[in-house]
Amino acid sequence: MVWHSGVQSESLISALTESGGQRKVIGMQKTAINRVKLVFTLLDADGTGYLEAEDFDLMATRVVAASPDSGEAAKAAMISAFRRYWTTLAAELDTNRDNRISFEEYSACVLSPERFDEALTDFAEALGALGDPDGDGLIKRHDFMALMMAIGFQPANIDALFDAFGPSDDDQIAVPVWVAGIKDYYSPEKTGIPGDHLIGTTA
Numbered sequence: 001m002v003w004h005s006g007v008q009s010e011s012l013i014s015a016l017t018e019s020g021g022q023r024k025v026i027g028m029q030k031t032a033i034n035r036v037k038l039v040f041t042l043l044d045a046d047g048t049g050y051l052e053a054e055d056f057d058l059m060a061t062r063v064v065a066a067s068p069d070s071g072e073a074a075k076a077a078m079i080s081a082f083r084r085y086w087t088t089l090a091a092e093l094d095t096n097r098d099n100r101i102s103f104e105e106y107s108a109c110v111l112s113p114e115r116f117d118e119a120l121t122d123f124a125e126a127l128g129a130l131g132d133p134d135g136d137g138l139i140k141r142h143d144f145m146a147l148m149m150a151i152g153f154q155p156a157n158i159d160a161l162f163d164a165f166g167p168s169d170d171d172q173i174a175v176p177v178w179v180a181g182i183k184d185y186y187s188p189e190k191t192g193i194p195g196d197h198l199i200g201t202t203a
């Protein structure tokens, strides 16, 4: 895993301390900090080092393309959820109003995770629905893998996460299990969750 320059534990901690979040930093486990870093890196889909509207359009396109069997309504909901996620992040975190979010700006999300809850729920439910194109309420490992690779996770980590969700004998997981897992993953205050498998051993 290669991080953008400046995206290191030290910069996150100093940014949080400046924001008055020192107590949260102390209580934040290394896995949670690494997850915030990984989420930022993945959300920066075009690799500019900043989150911009284009990143969310790009990732929406990739994710929808990874779910060819899904219906048009489910795809449209996913695109709309990605856009809402961006507009919410931009409204809450673009402190210097330059229409992009630096990692330092992004790291402030750990101080007020509740502000992102609705946009995150939208996003998680849209992604969960894409993972279940036949609508039986279950997600096959193959579909899970395709979507998670489109977001940018590593295959071995994706398999480990799927296993951590406790798949059924026919290797499927329930949609609500994944929706809850997505919400936990993008909630920086959560620790010790199945999604920590996505950080892998290289982060």
Ligand SMILES: [Ca+2]
Pocket (backbone or CB within 6 Å): 044, 045, 046, 047, 048, 049, 050, 051, 052, 055
């Ligand atoms: Ca970018």
Ligand SMILES: [Ca+2]
Pocket (backbone or CB within 6 Å): 093, 094, 095, 096, 097, 098, 099, 100, 101, 102, 105
């Ligand atoms: Ca900014």
